[in-house]
Structures are given as C-alpha cells and as structure tokens.
Amino acid sequence: MPNAELSLLNGISQRAQLLDESPIRSVANYGMEKDDVTPLWFGEASSPTPDFICQAASKSLSRHETKYTPNTGLPALCQAIAKYQNNLFGSHFSPENVSVTVSGTNAVMVAAQSCLNPADKVVVIEPLFPTLSAIPEILGCEVIRVALKTKGNSFYLDTDELFAALSDAQAIIINSPSNPTGWVASKELLTEILNFCRQRGIWIISDEVYSRHVFDKKAAPSFCELVDEHDRVIICNSFSKAWAMTGWRLGWLNIPKSLVPTVRMLTEFNVSCASAFSQAGGLAAIEQGEDFVQSSVAALKQSRDCVQHYLGDIPNTTLYEMKATFYGFLKIEGLGFDSQPYLRQMIDQAKVGVAPGEAFGVSGAGHIRICHATQLPLLEPALERVRAFILNVKPF
Template sequence: MDRPLPPALSPIAQQLSESSIRTIANFGMTQADVIPLWFGESDIPTPDFIRQAAAHGLEQGDTRYTPNNGIPALRTALAEYQNRLYDQQFDQHNIVVTVSGTNAVMLAAQTCISAGDKVVVITPVFPTLFAVPQLLGAKVEQLQLSQNGHRFELDLDALFHAAKDAKAIVINSPNNPTGWCATKEQIEAICEFARRENVWVISDEVYARHTYEGDSAPSFCTFMRESDPIIVCNSFSKAWCMTGWRLGWLTLPRAITPTITKLIEFNVSCAPGFVQAGGLAAITQGERFIEQTRERFLTARDMVAQALSDIPGVTLYDMPATFYAFVKIDGLAANSQAYILRMIEEAKVGVAPGEAFGLGGSEHLRICYGCDLAVLATALERIRDFLLTHRPE
C-alpha cells in the first residue's frame, strides 16, 4: 500500500507556481509538425571550435573536481573579456564561474537575500528572477515596466520609491521577454542609488551581446566599483549557443568572492573542467560567431516586424535587443494558455504565454525568433493567419 508523503514539505516549494512555458511546451511536443517558438534558445548548434575544445578536455581526462570558483584561466579570460567591453580593470578575483546563469542568479541571491527581506523585481521578466527570491523566503514586490506606445520604459522614480526599504533590486537588461534595454544613464543612476541607500543590485545580463546597437548593451559592469553592492550574472548559453552546457559566471566585488565560493561548494561543488574548456574557447575565439548570429537575428527581427506590425488589435513592441518579440493581443485573457493551445493545434506553431513573466505580461505572447530563417518565415505566416482569424473570446 502506498503511504502518503510526509507532511513536512517546504510550504515555499509547494506554493511555487509551475512554469506555464513548460506546460505549453510539454503539450506542443506531443503534437506533429509544430514549429516550437516557446523556449528561449536559438536552433544554432554550439560552434565546432567550442565543442572541439571540450572534447579535447575529455580526451585529456579533464573530468575531476575543479576549483569551486572556476579554473583560473577561464576566470582571467572572463575578466579580460569584460575589460575590453566595458573599459574596466577586473581581474580573476572579480569573477566566479557558475553552473549556468540560473545558478549564478541563485548564488547571487543566497549571498545577499535572507528570509523576510523585501526584494524589488522589475517585470515582465523570466520567472526564475522572481522565483529565486521567493524560494529564499523573501517578500517579492514586482515593479512593472511602463508601456509607451510601442516601447517599454523604466520609471526610475517609481523604482527608487519601491526600493527605498528593500534589500535588493533584481533587474534583467536586455530583458526577456520584452527586449527592453536600460540606458547607460539609468544604470548609472541605479548604481548611485544602490551606494547611497545600501541596496543590493542583482543584474541579469545574459543577453548583453544580443543588442542591435554596439557590441554590447549598457552594463552595470561599466560603473561597478569594488565597494559597490552589485552582482552581475551572465551565461554562455545565449551568446555562444551553449544552453545545454550549463555554464555561467558572476562579476562581483572581490570582497564577496570568498563567500560565494563557499556557497558554490555546498550547491554544486564546481563546474566540470571540460565544460570550462569549452567556455574558455568561447571567450577567447568567439567574437566572429557572435557577429554572425547577431546578423542573422537582425534579419529575423525585420521579418517579425514585417509580418506582425500591421495586424488590427495587435501591438508589436520595439525590439532593440534579445531574440524575442513581445506581442500584445487586445482582449487576450489573463491566462492565455487556451489561446496558445488552440494555436498549436490549428496553426501548428507554439509560443510562450506572457503571464509567465509576471506583472505586465498578461495579454501578451512571447515569440522566440532565434530559429532558421526559412522555418521562421513559415511560422510567422502561420501566426499572422491565426491572429487575423482568431480573435480572443
């Protein structure tokens, strides 16, 4: 006879919402001939020079424990990479290697957030960024980006008012799902606020290289000082198409590196050596690859704009960065899953529900346009026809 589960499960874990993106994907993957635009990854394979570097590591037997905070060669390369982009003077002691960008966010949060703390999260945003503070017992307050025509904007006065008594601000720029980017002036102002009010900033910048103006989006790395309460989270997943490798990093003041290193020991121990070998190749040899993928995504972005910008009752927001289109559908229910499931069944294309991304996401759909251009053309034709013929009930 099956016994019931013990009663002492964590109430925080039990109350955590299931990802509606995964719900959509799980259904879509059971259907034939569906074009999947729900997950946040491109269909470009990890480039060969990265795979070969990791394979060489395996051949050399690089399968043992590594330093908790990453191999020195990769940490040094990451510091030099960011120094070039942001005119900084980081060294390896400002860098900690993590097992994915998600792990980077968790480690940053565990470093500065305690149960009962107030944390302000700028939304819409990938759900991990408000779920992680919730798992730690924090009181999460979502601050919604404002909408101005076809643009998303951040109201700094509203942010500073909300964060006056907060322990931390969580920001994702360039932003998933909206493509919004904070300006250099806004980032500098947030840095000054953090110093003045002694508020932590956790900045998720995994899409920093997927901007269509300049080599990198404006970054907190540019303005960071050694005494600042700022931690920048990053990942190899997006810029180098390494989603399955689970490799990321943190940029942070040297003084807190020992604390995060201890947390890594008790979370994941270390990132695999052969995976870090692939990351080292990405950082030192990957600029041309980033340029090529950005060119393809720019073409894809233009295709999205041409296909979806003139549909009555549909608002397509500006796309200055990332590889996402965020689309508002007038009259779409707060829970858009039924509408998307119908799209999957009838139009044979699937997207992500906007409500998965917190406040400001309802009545929206997120479309990942990181796929092959011919496939994208077919998907956009199907989405356009569906939106024109299936108004929300």
C-alpha cells in the same frame, strides 16, 4: 489524489509548495506531443554550439579532465573572462572578480544567496524571466514587483515608482536587456539606480545574460562599466545565449573581491564546481568566439525584421520595439490571464508554439512571447501562420 501522496506533499517545504509550474512548460508539453509544430516557446537558438567550442571540450575529455575543479572556476577561464569584459566594457576586472558558475540560473542563485536574508524586500522589474522572482521567493524574501510602463510600442521604467519601491528594500534584481520584453536600460538609468542604491546600501543583482544581443551596438549598457570594488553589485552572466551553449550549464559572476570567500563557499555547497570540459568549451568561446557572436547577432537582426514584417501591423495588437534579445513581445487585445486555451488552439491550427505572457508575471498577461532565434526558412512560414491565426481567431 491518494491520501498517502497528499500527506507526502503536505510535508514538503512551505516555500517549495508556493512554486508553480511554468506556463511555458505547459504549452510546450502540449506542443511537443504533436507532429510538425514549430517551437518558438523556449529561449534558445535553434543552431548548435559551434564546432570549435565542442572540439575544445572533446580535447579536454580526451585529456581525462574529468575531476573536480576549483569552486570559483579554472584560473585560465576567469582570466580570459576578465580580459574579454575589460575589452568590451573598459572595466578593470581582475580574475578574482570572476567566479565561474554552473549556468546563468546558478549565477543568480549564488548571487541571491550571497546577499539576501529571509524577509528581505527584493524589487524586481516586470514582465520578467520567472526564475528572477522565484529565486528570492525560495530564499524567503518578499518580492516587490514594479511593472514597466508603455508609451506607444516602447517599454520604459518609471524611476519615481522604482525608487519608491526601493525605499524600504534591501535589494533589486534587474535584467537588461530584458527577457521577455527586449527593454534595455540606458547607461544613464543604470547610473541613476547605482547611485540610489549606493547611498542606501541596497544590493543590486544584475542579470546580463543578453548583454551581447543588442542590434545597435557591440554590447548593451552594463554595470561592468560603472562598478568599483566597494559596490554592492553582483553581475550574472551565462555562456548559454551568446555562444549557443544552453545545455553546457556554464555561466559566471562578477563580484567585488571581498565577496570571493562567500561565493566560493556557496558554490561549494550548491554545485561544488563547473565541470572541466564545459569550462574548456567556455574558454574557447571567450577567446575565439567573437566572430560567432557577431554573425549570430547579424542573423538575429534578420529574424527580428521578419517578426516585425509579419506581426508588426496586425489590428488590435501591439508588437513592442525589438532592440535587443531574441524575443518578440506581442500584446493581443482581449487575451486574458489564462492564454493557454488560445495558445493550444494556435498549436493545433497554426502549428506554431509560443510562450504565454502570464508566465512573466501579472503584467505579462495578455501578451505572447515569440523566440525568433530560428533559421529563416522555418521561421518565416511559421510567422505567416501565426499572423493568419491571430487575424482569424479572436482570443477567448
């Protein structure tokens, strides 16, 4: 590297210097240069955003709704979200308990900025979506990782270990249903964590962006069902997954009312506000999107079954149970901490790209994550080729 560039990079913030490029991007960058590769690396549905949502945004644009909006979101959208959640969870949110964000990622950032201080200890549960540890790290916190345990092909959380880790922590970031494992916390577990944290004043940031992607109920157990105005709980959500709106950058927070001024100011200084036309699309999604959510979860159930069919019985591998999200998480014996060469060979030979498990923390190493939110005619042959590849090529 030339000296001038080196000296510039030495000058960037120490916290920024600690960030690594996501190994998912590295695999995807390799695969995107090739022809005919089926991309199962990123976490997004292959289907487009439904037309009725796009049309609502177009109408908003044709009304020239192109100016700044309130920091916490358009009142009609906050109201619709509160109503939607109260119907779904039996919660008692009012519109002030909702603050619109520019994506789920921004929701987690604003939540973390609201309650974390530099040097705070923040517990996260691994394997995890890397943003959830990167955000507290960027804020100067110490991240304490508690790994899920396995029994057969299930993940579970050892609560003794969790509570030991939490005993001198200031916050926990929990993601259920979990990307990448598909692990789902039961209502009893959420209640136990809430009670523990309530007694000690520990903040809970709950990332519930996959709350609608469960196969045996309408929604996964949620802190929405449990919290009251006095709880130090911030719930993060997104339009990205449930309504296939990843590119719209729209999400929301559920916050206690006393946090509204803090969240309002943090939103002002991060992004000011979400765009009006995205929020118009979001309003249509919330008010008219239930059929879409249910039909896409039904389609995901079929693609989930397809993953289980092709990858569920390969010798020297374990496919973890797939109760939620749209990922398969497969352990491959012999796959080490750097799975990139193996996954590049999979791209070259099988013409399929998947996400490397080490992207999700040390405990994710030795696994691959397969996003199955893709149409069956494309998914099925891709999985057949992945199966043949794993059967024929030993990890190296």
